[in-house]
Amino acid sequence: MSKNLDINVHHLTRVEGHGNIVVNMRDGKLERAELHIVEAMRYFEAMMKGRSFHEAAIITSRICGICSLGHQMSSLKATEDALGIEISKQTLLLRKLLVHGATIQSNILHVYFLVAPDLLGAPSVFPLVPTHKDVILRALRMKRLANDIGDIISGRAVHPITPVPGGFTRIPTVGELKEIKRRLIEEGLPDVIETVKTVKAIADGIPNFVRETEYISLRNENEYALYDGDIYSSDTGVTDDHNYLEMTNEFVVPHSTSKHAKHNRTSYMVGALARWNNNYDLLTEISRNAAEELGLTPKCYNPYMNNVAQVVECAHCIEDSIKIIDELLADGLKDEKPNQTPTKYGQGVGATEVPRGILYHEYEYDRQGNIIKANCIIPTGQNLANIDDDMKKLVPEIINKPKKDIVKHLEMLVRAYDPCISCSVHMLNVEFINED
C-alpha cells in the first residue's frame, strides 16, 4: 500500500478550546498522527503565588467552567491536607452529592449534545430539535436536575459559592434536599433508563476500535471512587495520592500548550472508561444493568466506549445521590460553620475524579496561610498522549476508507474523550493536501 495522506483539522478542540488534528502519511508509512493543542495559556500556577487559602478554590474554579466544581473539590482537599483541617461527615456527604450532580450534568451534556449528533449524522444538536424533541427535552430536564443539585447546595453550578475550606458557608434545608430526592426518583431514574434505550438505539454507530492501554483512576474499596480514593493503575496497582507526580510525569511537547503525561507506558487513559475498567465492581445495581444493556463489559479497550461509560455513570450518580440524601436526612442536618483553623502550614495534595478523569491539585502554604507553590494536573492533559497513540494505531486500520470517513473517525475519537465541551464540536476547516 503506497498511500499519501495529509489531514489538518484546524481548531478542533481542547481542554477548553482550541486544537487541531494533524496526520501525515507518506508511501503508506505514518509519519505523524497528533492532536495539536493551540489553546491560549492561562498561567494559573503563577497567579496563585501569594494568595490566601480562602481564595485558592475561588481562583482555581476558574480554570474550567465545566469542571469548576471538581476543581473546587481538589483545591479544598489540597488546602485542608496542607493546613491540617478536618471536615465533618455532613460536609463529606454534601460534597459527594455535589460531585454526583456535576458528573451527571457534564456527562449528559456530552453524550446528548456533542456525541449524539455524530451518531445521527447531524452537524449539531440544533437540527435535531424538531425531529427528536422528546429526547432533547429529556436531556434538558436531566441537565436542569443535575444543575439544580449544584445551584441549591453550592449556590451556583458554574463556579460554586458555598464550598470553602473546612465546610460550607450555607447548609441546604431539609425541604430542599427532600425536593431534590423527589426529582431524582420521579425524573432522574426514569429519564436515565430512557437514556440507556436511546443510546442503545444509536450505538451501532460507535466505531469498533480496540487498543489496550494503562487505565488510571481513583479507587476506594467502599464505593465507586469519585470524590475520594487512592490512585489506581491497571498496570501497577495502588499508589497514595501524595505520590501523584510518579503517576503523571508531565512533559512539554512543541505541538501542545497543554502538557502531556505518561506513567508505565508511553501514555495512559483517564476518565469514565478508566474508572469503569478499574471500579465496575462497585457500581450500583441500575448502573450495572445499564452497562450490560449497552454492551459495556469489563475490561473494555475501545476508547469510543468512553461515552457509554458516561451514561452508566449517570445512572450510578442518580442512584447514589438518593442514598446520600437519605443518609443526610437520617443523620439530621446540622447548621455547621466551616472549620477554618489551620493546625499546621505545609504541603498538601487533593485528587478528585472529575468527569474527564483524575484531577490533582497540590499546594504549599507559608505560615500566613498564603500559597508558596501550586501545581494543577488536568485530566485532558493526561489523555493527550493516549489520544496520539490511539490515532497512530487507528489511522493505518482505516486508511482504505474515504478521507471524509477517516476524518470523522478521528474527530469522533478525540470527542469520545470529552476533552472539554468547547473542544468537541467545532472540528472544521478540514484540509486535504496531496490527495491521493
Next chain:
Amino acid sequence: MSKPKVAFFDFTSCEGCQLNKLNLEDHLLDILEHIDIVEFREAMDDKADEYDISFIEGSISTPSCIARIHDIRRRSKILIALGACATQGGINAMKNLHPIEEVRETVYGDDKYLFPTLPAMPVSAIVKVDYEVNGCPMSTPEFLKVLKSLLAGQEPIKPDSAVCVECKLRENECLYDRGMVCLGPISKSGCGAICPSFGQFCTGCRGLVSNADKNAMIDILTSHGITLDEAKKRLLLFNSYDHSQSMPK
C-alpha cells in the same frame, strides 16, 4: 423580519459563561425561536461570514487573539462582552501582577518561549465593545435581559449601583456583622447579591462601580482585621487590569 444572526466566540477563559448559556435549559428552545445561532463553537459545526450580534467570552492574551478579535469585530454589527474575563480581564489579569518572565518559567520551565503570551486584557482594550454582561460566571438572567432588550430594539440597562444595594433588598444579614469582610460596598451589582445570599463574601467579580472609592474600601477592610497587602489583593482578584495601577501604596 428575519431572525438576527447571533454568534458566540471564546477567547482566553474557562468557557463557564458559554456553559451558563447551555444551562438555560428552561429557556433554550424559546430563545431558538427568536434568534438564528450561526456560530457557536462548542455546540455546532457551522460557521458564518457576518453576524448581527456577537457575544465574546474570554480575555485577549496572545498575538493570535488580537488578530481574531479584529476579524470578528469587522464582521459584527453589535459586539457584546460576556463575563469578567471579557469585560475587565478578570482572573486572567492576575498574571499581569507578576513579572511575565517569572510567569512563563513557573508553568513551562525551560520551554517558556515555545508559546507567545501577552498581558491579559479585556476585549475593550483592543476593539469597541457595545455592551457588557458582567460577572464570573456571567449572570444568566442578565444575559437574557440584554438579549431581549436588543431583540426589542431597546438599549440594555447597565447596572452601576453597589452589590450592597441588592443585598439589603434581599434582607441579608451583613457579612461584616458576621465577622467576615466583603467587597459589596464598591462592587457593581446586577447579580442579585448571590454570594452574600449564600453566606460567602463578594469578590468584586462584576467589576467596581464607576465612582468606587478604593481608599475608603481598603480602610474598611483593614479596620476589620486584614492587612493592607491582603486588602489590596482582595480588591484585585477580578480587577487587576483596571485597578492595579491605582492602588494606595
